[in-house]
Amino acid sequence: MNWAIETQNLRRVFRGGTVRRLWRRKSAQNGNGETVALDAVDLQVKPGELFGLLGPNGAGKTTLLKILSTLLLPTSGTATVDGIDVAKDPERVRKRINMVSGGEHSGFGILTVRETIWMFAQFYGVPGRVVRERADRMMDILGLTEFAETKVSKLSTGTRQKMNIIRGFVSAPRILYLDEPTLGLDVAVAREVRSFVRAWVDEHPERSIILTTHYMAEADSLCDRVAIIDRGRVRACDTPANLKRDWAPECVYRIEIPLWTQGGHPLDDLDVVRSADVEHHGDRGRTNLRVILENGDGIGAVTERLSQRGVAALSVSRLEPTLEDAFLNLVGHGLAASEEKGR
Amino acid sequence: MSEALEHSDAPSRLGPWLAAARLGWAIESNWADPFVFMTYQIVRPLFGALILVVMFKIVTGQPTSSAVFGQMYVGNAFFILVVQCVSCIGLVIFDDRERYQMLRYIYLAPIGLGAYLAARGMARLAATTVSILFTLAVGAWLFGLRYHLSPADLPYFSLILILGGIATLAMGIMLGGSTMLMAQNGWSMPEGVSGVLYLFCGAVFSIDILPWPFSAVARLIPWTYWLEGIRRSLLGSGYVASLAGLTNAQILLRLGIGTAGTVAVAWLTLRFAEYRAVATGKLDEKTDH
Amino acid sequence: MKTDLNTNLRAIWGRAYVRVVGANRELSWLFFEVTLPLLAVFAFALIYRGLHAPEQYIGFVVVSGAMVAFWQNILWAMAAQFYWEKEMGNLELYLIAPVSRMAILLGMAVGGLFMTAIRAAAILIIGSWIFGVHYDVGSWLMLLVVFWVTMGALYGLGMLSSSLFMLYGREAWHTANLFQEPVYFISGFYFPVRSLGSGVAMAASLLPLTLGLDAIRQLLFSGGPVNPLLPVRTELVLLVIAMVLFNWAALKALTYMERLGKMTGRLTLKSQ
Secondary structure, eight states, X not given: OOOSEEEEEEEEEEESHHHHHXXXXXXXXXXXXXXXXXXXXXXXXXXXXXXXXXXXXXXXXHHHHHHHTTSSOOSEEEEEETTEETTTOHHHHHTTEEEEETTOOOSOTTXXXXXXXXXXXXXXXXXXXXXXXXXXXXXXXXXXXXGTTSBGGGOOHHHHHHHHHHHHHTTOOSEEEEESTTTTOOHHHXXXXXXXXXXXXXXXXXXXXXXXXXXXXXXXXXXXXXXXXXXXXXXXXXXXXHHHHHHSOSOEEEEEEEOOOSSSOTTTTOTTEEEEEEEEETTTTXXXXXXXXXXXXXXXXXXXXXXXXXXXXXXXXXXXXXXHHHHHHHHSSOHHHHHHHHO | OHHHHHHHSOOOSXXXXXXXXXXXXXXXXXXXXXXXXXXXXXXXXXXXXXXXHHHHHHHHOOOTTSHHHHHHHHXXXXXXXXXXXXXXXHHHHHIIIIISOOHXXXXXXXXXXXXXXXXXXXXXXXXXXXXXXXXXXXXXXXXXXXXXXXXXXXXXXXXXXXXXXXXXXXXXXXHHHHHTTSOGGGTTHHHHHHHHHHHHTTSSSOGGGSOTTXXXXXXXXXXXXXXXHHHHHHHSSOSOGGGTTSOHHHHHHHHHHHHHHHHHHHHHHHXXXXXXXXXXXXXXXXXXX | OHHXXXXXXXXXXXXXXXXXXXXXXXXXXXXXXXXXHHHHHHHHHHHHHHTTOOHHHHHHXXXXXXXXXXXXXXXXXXXXXXXXXXXXXXHHHHHHXXXXXXXHHHHHHHHHHHHHHHHHHHHHHHHHHHHTOOOBOSOHHHHHHHHHHHHHHHHHHHHHHHHHHHHHHHHHHHHHHHTHHHHHHHTTSSXXXXXXXXXXXXXXXXXXXXXXXXXXXXXXXXXXXXXXXXXXXXXXXXXXXXXXXXXXXXXXXXXXXXXXXXHHTOTTOOOO
């Protein structure tokens, strides 16, 4: 099969200097002062697929995208885009790709939205008439038409990101990389962006999108397949439904208790509890525990432990497994915990 | 409780000011690499002086120990302070707004923009002192200049330096304030303004050769008297024939008045620019061009 | 091949467009780019006048003022631009695009040329008028040839520098800033370079600016003593060699630095 993207035993190590300083807090670092950003990554993305890379900050998602977009060389292993080796023939790869990043501030404040899209399209040799047609259509879909002649410096974050999205799509790349494209956007704009991305893939079955995100719901709702990546390694790769089926535990409970102020959580020494996420709501005087148990029988031990500690269980409810549960099970910690460790 | 907090945890007035000066030093000194920074502080002024030396030599053929060259050289050496401080403070707003995107937080902090700009400029002022001393030392060592600063002249010389420093900081703050209302493409303005001052205050030539109305402007700005005072203190005589009739005290008085005027205009400019920037939303608007 | 050429030409125009539009939309550049450099020229001209120098020296300063505009366009509006655009996030978008890096750089330079030409012309015309500079052009054709070959060599040097800016960002910016006065000094911006002595002047000839300025002065003031470094024809030949060498070296350096940046991860690293 001709893969849109294929990586084999891909590895990227950063050595010393500034790069090390930037990375050492977030990724695995060995004793030699080297940081392994990617390790033995094997992935295949089919043409027409919307493929998600899900992982916490510092997991290696952006490093992988940089290698695939020819901005970074792998330390070892191979990566091909549309069958072309990114290290050996980057010029041919560039004719097939484009990229949009979240929180991007590219462009020039003095140009209008339409001019910015046109300018970047020139770097791909897209004729002006074609740019105009495509841009008009995309601006219409994303509700950007009224801002077409507005200077970029006057745009809000959401509007600017919509422009960036169009900038990436307007060259009609065979493979598009979206690096956390909804980062910092409000719910409504993020939803518009997601539906635009999904519709584009559905309309162009021969083109692929690689999307990195640390939003579980985004990966779940948008992607055909998802690779869960953590500390440079791919932990699992499948459709969201299969990941939930295979990796999400069935015994997930939400337990509401009065505000817990003693640090950790009241179940931290209980064997039947595989992991627990804690959310404090000081304003309501409540703490919510999201608890994954080894088996369904464990809930009895949980309520008993709570009553032993004099903690009233205000409500107990069983939850449907989510992608986050699968992630938690695979990686051993949630996204928030992972980022906390990173700090 | 809250009152106790207000008193015990209230930052001192000096604290934020020192922090801003330290930040200025860190940024200006190329992220705290003193060697690189000092090289930077020395190489540019030195070659600026060398250009002057060659120009003087090829035209006059006189030795560099001559009185005229001394006047040119000393004026040029001290003017480095104006160039560096005005450029530095003038670019702070662009840097903090566009690059580091910190301007909004600085504006919100209790230090106040004027004090913040002055503190950033002070860091450059301190560093530039080294450039000036080095250039003067090179003048004595390589070009045979003789300085005549007697202990009796020291108070006068110090007053001249302090007033000139204040006027220069005020000019920097004035430009810094103006840049709040400008797009980033005005980045060359502070350097350009120091070029204008170079022309008007007669840093290397006597203002007497300036045509009217430039000569009139030269007599209004404090840097003209600043350099004249420095030359009289360091070299024992002034440079500008038309100012020869003024006593040292009169030079000091004119410098004081000019400095006060510059400070007043700087304060008004900053207040107006702050008001306009907040009113028009330009304070933290990233212009990107 | 034809498609690649077409894409690169579009890229040049696309990147140049920003500068062209900027010049129209923000007319404040007229003040910053014309008035202020003109005053700097005045300052140096007045130094000569104050020293009672021959009027020809004032002519040198005016011509240098015009040439500085081109040099600054190359150094700051083209080479250093890679640093700024890296900080803005544009550089990585240029690098993933299927175009030559030289096309992007050329776009920056060509876009800036309009403003630069106006700045240079204003300095030349106004400066000459105010100070009464009299030119005695020996050969207009030769003058044009020397000017454009100098530009070709300077742009090659600028592209070579851009590879350093691309990778070393802030450090390269500081270095370029550091060398501003030394370059003005050794290339004889404000005096005939031969005044530095033949040895220093010949060493300074490694910078195309030195030879270009010397040749242009000889051609503009052919009637008087200009203390030339070398005959114009020799300088022209050296400039042609410099043009070819610098452009070839720039191509190699850009490729090398880009690969080095990809290996070390510095290529997209901001705030260095």
